[in-house]
Amino acid sequence: MKPNGMIQYGTMKRKLEDNNPFRYGCVVEDSFYCPRPLLEKQLAGFIRSGQNVVIHGERRMGKTSLVNAVVRGMRGWRMLYVDMLHVQTVGDVCRRIVSSVRNMERKASLFEKALKLLPRLRPVMKVDPSTGEFGFGLDARAAEDPYAVEEVLDMLSKVASGGHMVVVFDEFQDICHLSDAQTVLALMRGRIQFQGDIPYVFTGSVRSKMVDLFDNPDSAFYKSALTLCVGEIDRDSFAKFLRGRFESGHRRVSDETVRAIMDAVADVPGDVQQLCEAAWGVTAVSVGTEDIEAALQVVSMREGDKFESFCERLSPVQFKLLMGIARIGGREIQSRTFLDEAGIANAASARKAAIRLCELRYVYSFRGEYRFSSMFFRAWLLRRRDF
Ligand SMILES: Nc1ncnc2c1ncn2[C@@H]1O[C@H](COP(=O)(O)OP(=O)(O)O)[C@@H](O)[C@H]1O
Ligand SMILES: [Mg+2]
Known part of the structure; x- marks a missing residue:
């Protein structure tokens, strides 16, 4: 019984790894660590x-x-x-x-x-x-x-x-x-x-x-x-690592696709792995740039409820600012152009709303620019037609 059990365990472990070559939301070790x-x-x-x-x-x-x-x-x-x-x-x-x-x-x-x-x-x-x-x-x-x-x-x-x-x-x-x-x-x-x-x-x-x-x-x-x-992982090494992970999960992938995935989530390692996992899940043999949209949708669907409740916490101005940053970018939120496009009355309101968005950690300020903490949240906001 015992040797059999051990063999089975080994096979199971290999299958599990085969099944999911990416890990996110946890500490990564061994072959999951670049x-x-x-x-x-x-x-x-x-x-x-x-x-x-x-x-x-x-x-x-x-x-x-x-x-x-x-x-x-x-x-x-x-x-x-x-x-x-x-x-x-x-x-x-x-x-x-x-x-x-x-x-x-x-x-x-x-x-x-x-x-x-x-x-x-x-x-x-x-x-x-x-x-x-x-x-x-x-x-x-x-x-x-x-x-x-x-x-x-x-x-x-x-x-x-x-x-x-x-x-x-x-x-x-x-x-x-x-x-x-x-x-x-x-x-x-x-x-x-x-x-x-x-x-x-x-x-x-x-x-x-x-x-x-x-x-x-x-x-x-x-x-x-x-x-x-600790910022983004060196692009070339991470791209190579990710291609290897796709291969170990039996998917062909080009360097161009891997880099497009990294672009889609601003190179944040955890988000990159999450999007790769979704891309792996929506494909069977090879992964191409055309699959990224479907992968983003999968993540949006999984996280939709959470994002919905994020939005419920915001006042109208805070929400407008968030949408503005998603659409226009977070560089000059007090400029007339940004305020007009985002539909915010004045710079003081935008400033105040930005403080709140940072407190909630929806965005953070980096070298004078407001950036989304989660690019999935941004993608989800942009995809919602009713917003
Ligand atoms: N060196 C790495 N190689 C591959 N993926 C990584 C690496 N570092 C982080 N990740 C990805 O980011 C996720 C979060 O990593 P973690 O170490 O918990 O980040 P932090 O402590 O900065 O929040 C991991 O689950 C994994 O998906
Ligand atoms: Mg940590």
């Missing part, structure tokens, strides 16, 4: 020399995948990965860090040892008897004390001792949501600056907030880390 040698070398160099690093880049540009690939490729290094997305209180921060230690330490005894280093938080270790998986609980009140974060970071430095460990705080800008953010940041910085043997990597998708955290003299983290920017 190497980025320059960035990887830089980041690995910073980590090896014990530098703290801040990584800027819009969502879906590949920050998390890059960090993951780099640390996985560094022999003898371990990664403590803490996702800070939507943290709301200091208790959340503490729990996320402790739970990352649990994910990293495979042995219950090692995790238990780490918990013992948190006396103020009165941790309890829990083991699920049916699965053998271990978890933990922290004293809720104690965890909400900003000083708890010091104890947790001290614990990290003990966990790291004797080996190489890098701590990754992903989507770090969300720490600004804490009501006592300034205190917590100051306490964290106080600890981190004395942990010279642990490189910390802070990634963030909201540039303005990350700049505020690391480049503002009033911030506790001012100039505490080197900067790395």
Whole structure:
């Protein structure tokens, strides 16, 4: 039975890969990851020399995948990965860090040892008897004390001792949501600056907030880390990678088509993979430029409800501005031509609406231009005849 099972498993795995040569909305690894040698070398160099690093880049540009690939490729290094997305209180921060230690330490005894280093938080270790998986609980009140974060970071430095460990705080800008953010940041910085043997990597998708955290003299983290920017993947390497993925999924594709797909979504890696997956799905033997429209429609249909609800949140002026940026482009939204074409009364209204669209993260400002965070959203808006 067993050998058979193993063979079947192998076949199933191969089939699954055959079935879907593209991945999006998750961290990509192995054959789904297109190497980025320059960035990887830089980041690995910073980590090896014990530098703290801040990584800027819009969502879906590949920050998390890059960090993951780099640390996985560094022999003898371990990664403590803490996702800070939507943290709301200091208790959340503490729990996320402790739970990352649990994910990293495979042995219950090692995790238990780490918990013992948190006396103020009165941790309890829990083991699920049916699965053998271990978890933990922290004293809720104690965890909400900003000083708890010091104890947790001290614990990290003990966990790291004797080996190489890098701590990754992903989507770090969300720490600004804490009501006592300034205190917590100051306490964290106080600890981190004395942990010279642990490189910390802070990634963030909201540039303005990350700049505020690391480049503002009033911030506790001012100039505490080197900067790395993750933008689009080098075009030639990404195009070659994508052609290879199509081939592995049994589709012929030309370089021209792959580049047209990349153009359609402004080279954002996550969107490129999503559109490739849809293009792969609507074809059987080969993929041509004429299939891109159908692929965009597939994505629009899948995401339509979400986009619909995005629009419902907007005031009439905000919606006009959004449509204007989709149709005309986001370069000169205060010019008379733009305002007239978009049907907005004056520049002040456009400015105000732009602030809201940025807050909602429908668009972002880049070198004086407003750009869509999702080109699929733009395509969907343009396709709707009733707008
Ligand atoms: N190096 C890469 N090679 C191939 N696809 C990538 C790469 N980096 C990112 N992607 C695509 O982008 C998506 C989002 O990547 P992720 O690392 O989560 O981005 P971020 O952390 O910047 O939001 C992935 O699911 C994948 O589709
Ligand atoms: Mg990420």
